C-alpha cells in the first residue's frame with residue numbers, strides 16, 4: 001500500500017494580478033508551504049515560483065515512468081484554481097501549435113520522450129494512446145475528428161473502460177505528440193476573466209503499455225494524465241451563459257472528486273461515491289485502487305487568490321492520505337478464452353475499421369491486427385511446441401514407466417525366480433515381491449492415471465490446437481482480407497498516383513500550351529503594342545500635320561478673308577468704276593448728242609463752211625497737219641482700243657468704248673468726208689475750223705479725260721489683274737484647300753479608320769488582355785490547382801509515403817519488426833528453436849539412443865517378458881502366484897511365527913550355543929547340534945546374501961530413479977528452453 005504522492009507548484013504573479021495590486025501570500029520550502037495566515041502545509045514535493053518544468057519532471061516524472069515500465073498502473077492528475085498552471089505544468093506552452101519551446105515543455109511530453117528512450121530494445125512491446133475529455137458531464141473522444149460523439153463508461157469484472165474510445169497505436173514520440181496536438185485542438189477551451197485559455201473540461205490522456213515478458217507472460221500497464229478543469233468562483237470569473245453552465249458542471253464534478261477523496265482519506269472501507277460523477281467513476285482505479293498516483297496541486301502566490309489557494313492546499317492534504325495498492329499487471333498469455341475474447345475484439349475492431357473510412361487508423365488497426373495475429377501465432381506455436389513437448393514427455397514417461405514395469409517385472413520375476421530358486425528365503429522374497437508388486441500396481445495405477453491425464457490433456461490440447469488452428473485460419477483469413485484491403489489500398493494509391501501523374505502530365509502539357517499561348521499572346525500583344533506605337537507615332541505626326549495644316553487653313557482662311565475683303569473692295573471699286581463708266585457713257589452719249597447737235601450745227605455751218613471753204617483752203621495745210629495728227633491720234637486710239645480689247649474689262653464698257661471709238665471713227669470718217677467736202681468748202685469752214693479747233697480742243701480735253709480714264713482703266717486693269725491673280729490664288733488656294741480638305745478628309749477617314757482599327761485593336765487587345773488575364777487566372781488557378789495538386793500529391797505522397805512508411809515501417813517495422821521483426825524474432829526463435837530442436841533432436845537422438853539402449857534393455861527384458869501383454873499375463877500369473885503367495889503368506893505367517901519361535905529358539909540356541917560353545921570348547925557338544933548349527937549358519941549366510949542382493953537391487957533402483965530424475969530434469973530444462 002502506498003499513499004498518493006502530492007506535488008504543489010506555485011505560479012508567480014501574472015500581469016493581471018500585478019495590475020490589480022496583488023501581493024505574494026505564499027512562502028515555500030522543499031516540502032512545505034506557509035501561507036500568510038502562518039499555517040504550514042507539508043507535502044511530498046513543493047516547487048516555488050521559480051521552479052522549472054524540468055524540476056517537475058525530475059520530482060515525479062522519472063519515478064512514475066519507472067513504475068509504468070515495470071507494469072504498474074500510474075496516474076498523474078493536476079488540480080487547482082483556474083489559471084493556476086495545471087495545463088502549463090502538464091503539457092507546457094505552445095504544444096498545440098508545434099512551436100513548443102524546450103524550456104516550456106511540460107511533464108507529459110517530457111515523460112513520453114523519455115518513455116521512448118527507455119523502451120526495451122527487444123521488440124516485445126506495444127503502445128496505444130487514447131484521449132478523451134469530460135465536458136458538461138459528457139465523454140468526448142478527442143482523437144475522433146470525424147464525429148464527436150459522446151461515449152459511455154462501462155465496467156466489467158476486471159476494469160472500468162470507455163466503450164468505443166479510439167485507441168491509436170504509436171511507435172515514436174512524434175506519433176504521441178501529434179496525437180496530443182490533435183486532441184488539444186479538439187478540446188473545449190475558452191477565454192475567461194481569470195485565464196485567456198481556460199480548459200473548460202477535464203481531459204484524460206492515457207498511454208497503454210503492453211510488454212511480453214519471458215514466455216507467455218504479458219505485462220499491461222496504463223498511465224493516465226488527467227488535466228482537470230480549474231476550480232473557480234463564478235464571481236471571480238464573471239461567467240455567464242454557456243460558461244456558467246460549464247463552470248457549474250466543472251464545480252459539481254470537482255465537488256464529487258473532493259467527496260471521494262474525503263471518503264478515501266477518512267475510511268476507504270466505507271462506501272465511496274465513485275459513480276456520482278463521470279470523472280471519479282473513470283478514475284476509480286487511480287483513487288484508492290490499483291495505481292501509483294501523483295497529484296499536482298497548482299496554486300497562485302497572489303493574495304487575491306488566497307481562498308482558492310487555501311482550498312487547493314486542503315484538498316491536496318486530504319489526497320495525500322489516500323492509500324493505493326499498485327500491483328504488477330502480469331498474466332500468462334495463451335488462455336483460450338482470452339484468445340477468443342481477443343479475436344472477438346479484433347473482429348469488432350476490424351468491422352469498425354472497415355466501417356471507418358480513415359486510412360491511417362485502418363492501417364494502424366491492420367498493423368495491430370497483424371501484430372496480434374503474429375502474437376497469437378507465436379502463442380499458438382508455443383502452445384504447439386508445448387503440446388509437442390508434452391506428448392514427448394508423455395511418450396518418454398510411458399516408455400520410462402514401461403521400462404520401469406519391465407524392470408519391476410524383471411525384479412518380480414527375479415524375485416519369483418529367487419523365490420523359486422530359494423524356497424528357504426521365499427517368504428522374505430515373497431514379502432519383497434508383494435511390496436514390489438504393490439509398488440508396481442501403484443505405479444501402474446499412477447502410470448495409467450498419468451496416461452489417462454496425458455491423453456485427456458492431449459485431447460484438450462488437440463481440441464485447443466484445433467480451436468487455435470481455427471482462430472489462426474480465421475485470423476489468416478482476416479489477415480488475407482486486410483492484406484487484400486491493403487493491396488486494394490495500395491492499388492488505389494498507385495491508381496491515384498498514376499491519376500496524379502496523368503494530371504501532372506496533363507497539367508504540364510496544359511501549362512506548356514498555356515505558356516506557349518501566353519507567349520504567343522505576349523508576342524501578339526508586343527506586336528500590337530509596336531503597331532499601336534507606330535499608329536501613335538503616325539497619329540502624332542498626323543496630328544502635327546493636321547495641326548500645321550489647320551494652322552495653314554486658318555492662315556489661308558485669314559488670307560481668304562483678306563482676299564474677300566479685298567475682293568469686296570475691288571467689287572466696290574469695280575462698281576464705282578462701272579458707275580464711273582456709266583457716267584462716262586452718259587457723258588459720251590451726251591457728247592455724241594452734242595456731236596449730233598454739232599453735226600447738225602456743222603451741217604448748218606457747212607453751208608457757212610462752204611462759204612468759208614476758201615478760208616479753209618488756206619487753212620488746209622493746217623488741217624492736213626491736223627489730219628495727220630488726227631490719224632496719229634486715231635492710230636493711238638486704235639492701239640489703245642486694241643490694248644483695251646486685250647484688257648479684260650467690263651464688256652459693256654468695252655462695247656461702249658468700242659462703239660464710242662467706232663462712232664468717233666465714223667464721225668471722223670464723216671468728218672474726213674466732210675473735210676473733203678469741206679475742203680471744198682474749206683474756206684467756208686475756216687470759222688468752222690476754229691470751232692472744230694475748239695471742238696478738237698474739247699476732244700483733246702476729252703482725250704485727256706479719256707487718257708486719264710484709260711490710265712484709270714490701267715489702274716483698274718492692275719487691280720483687276722491683282723484681283724484676278726488673287727482670284728486665281730484664291731481659287732488655287734481654294735483648290736488647294738479643297739485638295740487639302742480632301743486629303744484632310746482622307747487623312748481623317750484614314751485616322752478614323754486607324755482609330756477604328758486602334759479601337760478594334762484596343763478591343764482585341766482588351767480581349768487578348770482579358771483572355772490573357774483569364775489565361776493568367778487560369779494559369780494561376782492551374783498553378784494553385786497544380787500547387788494544390790502538388791500539395792495534394794505531396795500530401796498524398798506523404799500520406800502514401802507515410803502509409804508506405806507506415807506499411808513498410810509498420811508492416812516492415814511492425815510486421816517486419818513486429819511481424820518481420822517478430823518473424824525475425826520468430827525466425828531467430830525458430831532458429832533458436834531449430835537450434836533447440838536440433839539440440840532437442842540431438843537430445844532426441846540421445847534419447848533415441850537411450851531409448852534404443854532402453855529398448856535394448858527392454859528387448860533384453862523382453863527376453864523375460866516378451867511383451868506387455870505377456871507381462872500382464874505374467875502379472876496375472878504373478879497375481880496367481882500372489883494368490884498362491886497369499887496362501888503361502890499365511891504359511892509364511894505361520895512360518896514367521898515359526899521363525900519367531902525359531903528366532904527365540906535361535907536366541908536360546910545361541911545362548912545355548914554360546915554356552916555349548918563354551919561347553920564345546922570345554923569338549924561337550926553333540927554332533928547333531930553341530931550339524932544343525934552349520935545348517936543354520938548356511939541359512940544365515942544365504943539370508944545375508946539375499947539381503948545383499950536386495951540391497952544392491954535397491955541401489956540399482958535408486959540409481960535408475962536418479963537417472964529418471966535426471967531425464968525428468970533434462971525434460972524440464974528442455975521444456976523451459978522450448979517455452980523460451
Ligand SMILES: Nc1ncnc2c1ncn2[C@@H]1O[C@H](COP(=O)(O)OP(=O)(O)OP(=O)(O)O)[C@@H](O)[C@H]1O
Pocket residue numbers: 010011012014049080081082083084085086087088089093195197198199200228229230231298
Ligand atoms: N509556473 C508558471 N510559470 C510561469 N507561467 C505560468 C506558470 N504556470 C502557469 N503559467 C501561465 O499562466 C497561464 C495560465 O496557465 P494554465 O492555462 O496552465 O492554467 P490552468 O490551471 O490550466 O487554467 P484552467 O483551469 O483555466 O485551464 C498561462 O499563460 C501559463 O503560461
